[in-house]
Amino acid sequence: MNITKENVDALNAILKVDIVAEDYKDKVTEVLNDYRKKANIPGFRKGNVPMGMVRKQYGKSVMIDEVNKLLQEGLNKFLVEEKLDILGNPLPVVKDDFSWDTDKFSFEFELGLAPEFDVDVKGKNKITEYKIVATDDLIDKEVENIQNRYGKLITLEEGEEHANVTGTFVNEEEGINKKSTFLVNDLKGKKNEKKFIGAKVGDVIELETKKLFEEDYKLSQALGVTKEVADELDEKVTFTIEEISKTEPADLDQELFGKLFPDGSVTTVTELKEKIKQDAEGQFQQQADQQLLNAVTEHFIENTKFELPAEFLQKWLQTAGEQELSEDEAKEEYTKSEKGLRYQLIEGKIMKDNDIKLEYAELLDYTKGFIKAQMAQFGNMNPEEEELNNIAGRVLSNKDEAQRLQSQLISQKLLSFFKENMEFKTKEVSYEDFIKEVYK
Structure with missing residues (x-):
């Protein structure tokens, strides 16, 4: 041969x-x-x-x-x-x-x-690395949420702005007959709120479904209809008040701290706020890291120029899948996948040039950590090593699951490499401002 x-x-x-x-x-x-x-x-x-x-x-x-x-x-x-x-x-x-x-x-x-090309990792870029901070307002709101979650429900004689009202929505023509509970201040507009302020058990209140709640999704929950039906609904409903109550916030005392942190790690309001700040910023960091990785990906795709054998790849796509594609379908598929293919090549080049490798032992340890975290949610804080190894082995025997975990671990390795070798413009923002800037 x-x-x-x-x-x-x-x-x-x-x-x-x-x-x-x-x-x-x-x-x-x-x-x-x-x-x-x-x-x-x-x-x-x-x-x-x-x-x-x-x-x-x-x-x-x-x-x-x-x-x-x-x-x-x-x-x-x-x-x-x-x-x-x-x-x-x-x-x-x-x-x-x-x-x-x-x-x-x-x-x-x-x-x-595959094309030959170079990736400029240390060149100038305009990528922003966000540091998301927990503001005092956010921390105070979380303290308030904790107090309400552990608070005491008391019955009220009449409705007020922050009262919970329980009752039944009715519209016979639309087949609506649903018992629901909501906060008066969840209603949209002062006109609707005024109908409940001063109202008593047994009162029947007439309401318009259109723009009834500040959050649109709450209408479907309150009326017991699908979101699609709720979005189109523009009818009158009656609401018969059956119960009015209010949450009396729990005191910020040792009893509450003990419930929240049985290990005694928090004993003062200052320590509670610091703990909330740490937890919130830890969660924010995950989102900031993902945004940074996305930004770096876009940067390399835009600034690393090379040609691809487009005609060959379109021809290959016609027979590569389970179902054969027409020439036009293959062109469309290539257009959708070209960006991802380019980054795969760039990623592979960066890993090769900088000796970034993924060993099976690393993947196994990463999988075990993932499993351990899940088991902790169900109260198993100290699983046996043999049990972790057995479960991890079964997880990694699933090709799709192994590929997903491998991709996650590679992303972590690359992110660490980018942080060590690239210069970013650092910007400190609140979570609200981060959402506005990144997802505008």
């Missing part, structure tokens, strides 16, 4: 594979001898069927199988030995005059070659 490569250009090549009878005839004979030993043909004892009959019946199909095996093995070996960095898979070139009725075969395959 002889394999040669001819470069069409920097991104495309043709592989030519020539196979002659000497390459496959011994293997074909071996397979046919095995067939002869096992063949059950009327008129002949098992193992005594004439080879000529076996060859006539099975020879061509066996030869085709062996040539295809030889072809695949030869291609894979050539690509590895020549260290060819290809995109997609080799595409066979269809020859109209090809025939299996010969003992010499010539095959051709199109290759899409």
Whole structure:
């Protein structure tokens, strides 16, 4: 077997594979001898069927199988030995005059070659690294939420601005009959709020569904209808008040601190606020890191220029999936996936140039940490090492799950590398301002 490569250009090549009878005839004979030993043909004892009959019946199909095996093995070996960095898979070139009725075969395959390029990691950039801080207002609101969660519910004689009201919404024509509870100040507009302030148990209040709540999603919950129905609903409903109550906030005392932190790590309001600040900023950091990684990704895609073998990749996409795509469908798919492909190549180049590797032991430890965190949520704080190893092994045996965890760990490694080697413009913002700037 002889394999040669001819470069069409920097991104495309043709592989030519020539196979002659000497390459496959011994293997074909071996397979046919095995067939002869096992063949059950009327008129002949098992193992005594004439080879000529076996060859006539099975020879061509066996030869085709062996040539295809030889072809695949030869291609894979050539690509590895020549260290060819290809995109997609080799595409066979269809020859109209090809025939299996010969003992010499010539095959051709199109290759899409990965481009050569450099990535400027330490060059100038305008990427912002956000430091999200927990503001005093956010901390005070969380303290208030804690006090309300651990507070005491007291019954009121009449409605007021921050009261909880329980009752039943009714509209017979729309089939609405739903008991609900909501805060008076969740209602949209002073007009609606005034209807409940001073109202008492047994009062029947008429309301318009349109813009009834400050948050639109609360209407579907209150009326017991789907979001789609709630969005289109513009009807009058009655609400019969059955109960009025109010949460009396818990005192910020040792009893509350003990409930929140049984280990005694928080004993004062100052310590509570510091704990809230740390937890909030820890969560914010995850979002800031993801935003930074996204920004760096976009930076490299925009500033790392190279060509791709687009025509080859579109042709390859036509047959790469479970369902064959038309030429137009493949072009559309390529357009959608080109950006992701470019970053895959850039990411691979950065990892290769900077010796960033992912060992299986690292992936196993990362998976075990992920499992341990999940188990802690269900009260298992100290699982046995053997148990963690067994669960992690099962998780990583799932190809999709292993790929997902591997991708997460690679992103963490790259993020650490970027932080150590790239210069960013640092900006300190509140969470609200971060959302406005990043997701505007």
